[in-house]
Amino acid sequence: MAKKMTYIAQVRMKLIMSVFSLAAAITSLGYVTYAWFQAQKSQNLELMSVAIEEGLTYSLKYFLGNGEEGYPSPSLSSVDQNVTVTNYGTNFQPVATNFHEMGIPMKQPSYRLTYALEVYSQEVSYNQNIEITLASFNAPGSSINYDNATDEAITLATAIDIYTTVIDGGLTNAEITTLASAFVEADIPSSDRFDGTEGAKSLASSPLLANSGEQSRIFLITLEFSGHPSTFYDFDHDEGVLNFFNLSTNGNSNVYQDLSFTMNNIVISKSPTD
Numbered sequence: 016m017a018k019k020m021t022y023i024a025q026v027r028m029k030l031i032m033s034v035f036s037l038a039a040a041i042t043s044l045g046y047v048t049y050a051w052f053q054a055q056k057s058q059n060l061e062l063m064s065v066a067i068e069e070g071l072t073y074s075l076k077y078f079l080g081n082g083e084e085g086y087p088s089p090s091l092s093s094v095d096q097n098v099t100v101t102n103y104g105t106n107f108q109p110v111a112t113n114f115h116e117m118g119i120p121m122k123q124p125s126y127r128l129t130y131a132l133e134v135y136s137q138e139v140s141y142n143q144n145i146e147i148t149l150a151s152f153n154a155p156g157s158s159i160n161y162d163n164a165t166d167e168a169i170t171l172a173t174a175i176d177i178y179t180t181v182i183d184g185g186l187t188n189a190e191i192t193t194l195a196s197a198f199v200e201a202d203i204p205s206s207d208r209f210d211g212t213e214g215a216k217s218l219a220s221s222p223l224l225a226n227s228g229e230q231s232r233i234f235l236i237t238l239e240f241s242g243h244p245s246t247f248y249d250f251d252h253d254e255g256v257l258n259f260f261n262l263s264t265n266g267n268s269n270v271y272q273d274l275s276f277t278m279n280n281i282v283i284s285k286s287p288t289d
Contacts, residue, residue, distance in 0.1 A: 068284045070137045071145070076107040078129040080199070085126035088239065090202040095122075100196040104188045107131045107195075124174070124242030124268050129199060132234040133184060134283055136223050142288040143223045147179070147234050149209070149216040150280040160270045163251045163259040170211075171274040174246040176239040177209040179219040184231030191233065198235050218281075222288060242268065 080086050080098035087095040100106050121128070134145055154175075156168025180198045182191050198204045208218045221232045249266030251259045260270055 070139075071283055071285065072135045073283060074133040074135075075110050076131040076133065077110050078131070078199070079106050079108060081128045084122035085128050085240075087122075088125045088127055088202065088242070089200055091125040091242065098199065100192055100199050102188070103192040103195050106192075121240045124240055127237050127239045129235060129237045131195075132236060132283075133231060134234065135184070135229065135231045136285075138228050138230075139223050139225055139285075141225045143225075143285045144220045144288055145223060145232055146220045146282075146284045146286055147218045148282045148284070149177070149218055149278060150282045151215070153275075153277040153279055154211075155275060157270065157274055159256060159258055160248075161257055161259050162248075163261045169248065169260065169270050169274070171271050171276040172209075172211040174241045174268060174271050175209055175211065175276050176207045176241050177216075177218065178204040178206075178237040178239065179208055180205055180235045181219050181221040182233040182235065184233050195233075195235060198237070204237055215282075220286075223285070 078100075080100075086098045089097050132147065134147075136145065152172070154170040154172035156170050158168070160169045161167065162169055178198075180194070182194050184191075186194075209216055218236065219234050221234075223230055244264035245262070247262070247264055247266035247268060248260035248270040249263035251261050253259065260266065
């Protein structure tokens with residue numbers, strides 16, 4: 016325990032997340048930008064849009080437990096109190112139009128932020144799926160820190176995990192609360208939907224049943240700045256101003272300082288079932 020707290024003290028830097036903003040006149044979300052800084056906030060915000068298919072609408076809500084610095088993973092041994100969902104209807108609130116202007120600093124590795132993307136569908140005439148896809152992201156490489164094995168600049172994408180779950184919006188608030196609480200309280204809420212590589216990433220899907228009237232789904236999305244040793248880097252050597260590191264469980268997360276990760280585009284669509 017003492018050793019873990021020493022590590023946490025060494026890397027107690029900030030991951031700044033300027034989160035989702037709803038655009039007023041078009042069907043798009045504003046932008047999501049992550050940037051981890053020691054003592055400052057990011058001013059470099061990137062556009063993030065949401066494309067949504069005809070016949071679908073959405074609402075974005077944020078988890079009050081996010082607070083001002085995110086909340087700790089249940090597996091993180093620290094003095095910080097774990098959070099839970101006690102009432103979905105009150106614990107998740109619609110984002111304000113200027114929500115993106117308020118950067119939320121991730122306190123340290125193994126901290127999370129959770130959002131609810133509520134999607135509503137008109138009646139469909141045949142069985143379909145709602146698909147949530149991260150179409151593109153941006154993770155600029157470090158200007159000085161490089162991966163020794165690949166000779167490529169280190170990016171924050173290596174240390175980003177995205178967890179999702181789907182809840183039927185037609186359930187009672189009590190039933191939704193129970194499912195949301197189980198997701199938020201889990202050490203590993205679900206399979207990590209983001210592997211750090213380029214290309215579109217399927218975040219979640221849920222079936223729509225034919226001739227069942229209007230249907231809704233709640234997609235809970237948790238973003239974590241990973242504190243897993245598999246994301247650690249250990250110094251190897253330098254070449255002038257460039258530093259080279261090896262992925263190593265003996266390292267730490269310091270190489271991610273000042274890097275950013277931006278979700279550029281999310282697509283909400285429908286597809287036929289198999």
